[in-house]
Amino acid sequence: MFTIRNILQNAAKYAAIKPQLRNLRGLRGAPSEVEVLRPPDITTKQDDNAGEPSTQESSKEVALDFGKREAHVPSFNLAAYVNNSNTLQQFISLGVDLHSIERRKGLGQFVLQLDFEKNVKPCIRFLVDQGIKPDDFGRMFTKNPLLFKEDLDDLQTRVDYLKSKRFTDEARQRILTHNPYWLMFSTRRVDRRLGYFQKEFRLSGHDLRLLATKEPNVVTYNMEHLRKSIFTLKEEMGFNAKELSALVVRKPRLMMTPPDDLIERFSYIHQDMGLSHAQIVQCPELLASREFRLRERHEFLKLLGRAQYDPQKDMYISPKTIVEGNNFYFVRNVAKSDLETFDLFLKTR
Numbered sequence: 575m576f577t578i579r580n581i582l583q584n585a586a587k588y589a590a591i592k593p594q595l596r597n598l599r600g601l602r603g604a605p606s607e608v609e610v611l612r613p614p615d616i617t618t619k620q621d622d623n624a625g626e627p628s629t630q631e632s633s634k635e636v637a638l639d640f641g642k643r644e645a646h647v648p649s650f651n652l653a654a655y656v657n658n659s660n661t662l663q664q665f666i667s668l669g670v671d672l673h674s675i676e677r678r679k680g681l682g683q684f685v686l687q688l689d690f691e692k693n694v695k696p697c698i699r700f701l702v703d704q705g706i707k708p709d710d711f712g713r714m715f716t717k718n719p720l721l722f723k724e725d726l727d728d729l730q731t732r733v734d735y736l737k738s739k740r741f742t743d744e745a746r747q748r749i750l751t752h753n754p755y756w757l758m759f760s761t762r763r764v765d766r767r768l769g770y771f772q773k774e775f776r777l778s779g780h781d782l783r784l785l786a787t788k789e790p791n792v793v794t795y796n797m798e799h800l801r802k803s804i805f806t807l808k809e810e811m812g813f814n815a816k817e818l819s820a821l822v823v824r825k826p827r828l829m830m831t832p833p834d835d836l837i838e839r840f841s842y843i844h845q846d847m848g849l850s851h852a853q854i855v856q857c858p859e860l861l862a863s864r865e866f867r868l869r870e871r872h873e874f875l876k877l878l879g880r881a882q883y884d885p886q887k888d889m890y891i892s893p894k895t896i897v898e899g900n901n902f903y904f905v906r907n908v909a910k911s912d913l914e915t916f917d918l919f920l921k922t923r
Contacts, residue, residue: 652672652682652686653672661689668708669709670719672685674716700726701714705743706747714751718755721754724758736749741786745787755791756793764793767793771822775815781819781823784823788823789827802833803836806836807822813851814851821858824855840861856893859898862897867897868896868897870920870923872896878911895907
């Protein structure tokens, strides 16, 4: 450990002067005038499934899009109406994030027109009857305030559908709280989605319910994106039918991950870390982790001579532990080292 730390310290000293050398080189060729940076022209691509509620926010685009700012910023601020609106006051008491709502086109005005007694309270009673806890209302209504325009009979029909498919009380509560958009999908639409997953991955009823309960958002997600990610897992990564089924049941969120990210992570895990398809299936968390995090931790273990993922050999390290916990947990419990050494290693990369 002492030798490794000395090597890292020397490398860190060299790394510390590299920016100064780059700065000196830059001064030699620096232009005489300062070029004014212009904000990038960022455009938003419309969702192909325009009729489906989107499950993802575009906060990053809002923060960066100067050229088309007026398309995102509302013409009014809900905070200005709070003092005179009982509905908005009730929403605040429930923990609803009004600022998040007003950033989405049209939702601020929709919420402002709601009558708490007529539109909101009946929906709350319905959710309470389903076992939803009041602490979850704020998150649910922030994510999908359009829930209040749905007919209560339709909501009941959609809950009854889940009961008919043998989803437990706990499973239904998790689905509704984690994905309130589910209640806006007709039973025919949800049935078609579940049927797709069951047929595509040859799932039993139990595994299908497990998939939907673990990641409720995947059932209402953009189908084109899901098909692309599934194609990547199957055709580009080479998982067979049995492996693919086990993979998506254990980590259904992988189907919502951009295909390019999946390819980048798989390439590093399979080629650089040397893990087989079977090992990845047993630890799908690897594919859900960012590539740079995998690289940092694997290379540190490799430096220490501890990057050994074969359970048949001594000093075996479970691949799952590489992506568990923060850096302190990883360094102490997996790498058996200390944060000072790990920090030195990161500075030399």
